[in-house]
Every structure is written in C-alpha cells, then in structure tokens.
Amino acid sequence: MAFIDYYKILGIDKAASDKDVKNAYRKLARKYHPDLNPNDAEANKKFQEINEANEVLSDPEKRKKYDKYGENWQHGEAYEQQTRQQQNRQRSSGGSGGFEGFGGGFGGGEDFSDFFQSMFGGAGGGRRTGYRGQDLNAEFQLNLQDTLQTHKQTLTVNGKNIRITIPAGIENGQTIKIAGHGGAGVNGGPAGDLFIKFNIPADVRFKRDGANLYNTIDLDLYTAVLGGEIMAETPTGKVKVKVKPETQNGTKVKLKGKGMPVYKKENEFGDLYLTYNIKIPTNLTEKQKQLFEELSKS
The missing domain is CATH 2.60.260.20 (Urease metallochaperone UreE, N-terminal domain)
Incomplete structure (x- = not known):
C-alpha cells in the first residue's frame, strides 16, 4: 500500500499555514471541478483526491495525526495502544523495549502504510488485527430541477463507478452516507464509508x-x-x-x-x-x- 502524500496533492509543504491549505484547495478545486471538466474521469479522480487531502489538512487534529502516522492516521490511537502493550511485554521479559526490529521506528525509512502493514500482521509477522478503512468525502452539485424527483445517479469516486439514489427534496448542504464505499480496510478490516455532500446553488426564480x-x-x-x-x-x-x-x-x-x-x-x-x-x-x-x-x- 503506497503512502498518500496529501501535501503533494495540494502542492504545498508541511510548513504550510492553514491559509495556505485553504488557498491551495480553492485553486485546485476550481481547476478540476466536474462542472468544468464534464466526462473527464482523470479530472474527476483528481478532484476527489483534492477533497480528501483538504478534509485532513484543513482540520488541525486530523492534520496532527496525519503528520505523525501518515496515511493510517485514523489508526494512530490503535498503534499507540499496540506500542504500549509491546513495550510492557518486552519489559516483563527483560527485553530492551521499543521497536528497533522495525527499522528504528518512523525514522527507519519505511513509508507509514508499509510500517502499519508489518505492525499489524503483514511481513513482520505477529497477530493480525483488522482496522476499518478511512471515510471519504465527496461533493456533488445539483440544480433545483434535479431535486424534484427521486432519481439514480452514477458517480465516479477514486476511479470506481458508484450508483446512488438521490431522494427528491434533498437540500443544499445535506450529506448522505454510502456505507462501505470509503477507503479499503487494513489487514482485512471493513472498508470506510463515503459521505456525499450536495451543493444546490440558489435558483434564479425561487x-x-x-x-x-x-x-x-x-x-x-x-x-x-x-x-x-x-x-x-x-x-x-x-x-x-x-x-x-x-x-x-x-x-x-x-x-x-x-x-x-x-x-x-x-x-x-x-x-x-x-x-x-x-x-x-x-x-x-x-x-x-x-x-x-x-x-x-x-
């Protein structure tokens, strides 16, 4: 599993301020918005990546965890608990403590995704523990006329076509959850969910x-x-x-x-x-x- 560099996706560095994150997101979102790139699968995929990166880096707590744990930031607390248990076992058995066997911790050159893969049952062995995948967020634009009847719509999220039902009367800013269509789980864990936020601009008539x-x-x-x-x-x-x-x-x-x-x-x-x-x-x-x-x- 490759490490996803949200900073690279937004074209900023780790020292970027909150304002830098916001400005970078707005600039890229305008460039790759589906309304400006109809029937362009690559632009649509890029737009979803930009939204995912902004979702994490614009939130101080999420960004802090991401900077520490990388792509698997959502499993940071589980990792810390696993670390404490491992250290306690090593102390009780006279071991040296720590995780030198994994390349000296995060400074050993591994990307975070592979590190977690080995920690929780991959190449490094040990007990397999499944963790839920990351929730994904997407935005979809409708006009007032689109909301008059319940209808089905096919969306492309992370390269996958997802057919959803949009209920009549849905409102601007409303979010619906598509269970199991988020990021893949770790070590056989369940996939996360996809949250779709609907943008419905003000109608010129009503x-x-x-x-x-x-x-x-x-x-x-x-x-x-x-x-x-x-x-x-x-x-x-x-x-x-x-x-x-x-x-x-x-x-x-x-x-x-x-x-x-x-x-x-x-x-x-x-x-x-x-x-x-x-x-x-x-x-x-x-x-x-x-x-x-x-x-x-x-």
Whole structure:
C-alpha cells in the first residue's frame, strides 16, 4: 500500500499555514471541478483526491495525526495502544523495549502504510488485527430541477463507478452516507464509508426554505384594480392564478402543494408563496392621462 502524500496533492509543504491549505484547495478545486471538466474521469479522480487531502489538512487534529502516522492516521490511537502493550511485554521479559526490529521506528525509512502493514500482521509477522478503512468525502452539485424527483445517479469516486439514489427534496448542504464505499480496510478490516455532500446553488426564480418556495411576481395596475387571471411559474410549469379586485402592492398568496417535495415523504409537497409587485404604467398617452385625471376627480 503506497503512502498518500496529501501535501503533494495540494502542492504545498508541511510548513504550510492553514491559509495556505485553504488557498491551495480553492485553486485546485476550481481547476478540476466536474462542472468544468464534464466526462473527464482523470479530472474527476483528481478532484476527489483534492477533497480528501483538504478534509485532513484543513482540520488541525486530523492534520496532527496525519503528520505523525501518515496515511493510517485514523489508526494512530490503535498503534499507540499496540506500542504500549509491546513495550510492557518486552519489559516483563527483560527485553530492551521499543521497536528497533522495525527499522528504528518512523525514522527507519519505511513509508507509514508499509510500517502499519508489518505492525499489524503483514511481513513482520505477529497477530493480525483488522482496522476499518478511512471515510471519504465527496461533493456533488445539483440544480433545483434535479431535486424534484427521486432519481439514480452514477458517480465516479477514486476511479470506481458508484450508483446512488438521490431522494427528491434533498437540500443544499445535506450529506448522505454510502456505507462501505470509503477507503479499503487494513489487514482485512471493513472498508470506510463515503459521505456525499450536495451543493444546490440558489435558483434564479425561487427562494427556497425547506420544502416551501417564495417568488415575487409583477402585476399590472389594471389587473390589480379590476381583478383577473395571470400565469404564475412553478417548479413544474405555469399555472393560472386568480387575482382579486383591488389587490394591494405586496399582497401575498399561497399556492398549496406547488412547492418542493418533502424529503423522503412520498406525495407530500411544500407550498409556493407569491408576493405581488404592482407595476405603475409608464409612457401614458394623453388620452390615458385624461382618463386617470377623470378617475382621480370621481
């Protein structure tokens, strides 16, 4: 198992500050983002590697463990416990203590992954102990229209195609877990999990709050005064809306069930709220002005 150098992936050195990590990640994420590299498997793989590296190096505690234990940083506590047990056994048997048999510890030139391989049952022998693989994190972008129906999607993560079901009504920032699709386990241990975070940019038409949607719609003065019908846009198409006579500017109306699907609740929907913005007519003809003057005097 080769050592994964997260610093090399982000193009920084071990002395890099938190700001350096953040800037390097942003620069590379923009370059290799799937939206800018459609159907490019290599770019997609690189994007996942960048996210994985940032996940570890942007977290002070994770970075500290990674700097000490390398790729197997998640198993650091298990290693330390194994070290203490080994030292206790050697002291009780009159041994010299330590792990000189493994090349003098981490300074002996081995990469960390191979070191752990020998420590827990590989070439160095000893009792085999399986450890769970590393959890992986990925991001996936959708638009509002993509969230109207439950659908299946194939993602490429670390070179593997994974088919997932995306529930209708999923929200921006929401994360779902795909069990067993993270990093491989150590010495036969179970694989980690894959966590997918969904990014759903703000829609130009609607403001979203959970399953409810909000929109401001222009209403001409004549319809506001006399009443009538208008066509209003919803996520699934346009619908007729009756306007009451003498409707005031800023009036809000609710279109029941015309919002977003409720997450994981079949056939349940939020509402769409419309706010009327009454438009005052401009460029009136002389005749129209006279009519308004007559109306004002009546």
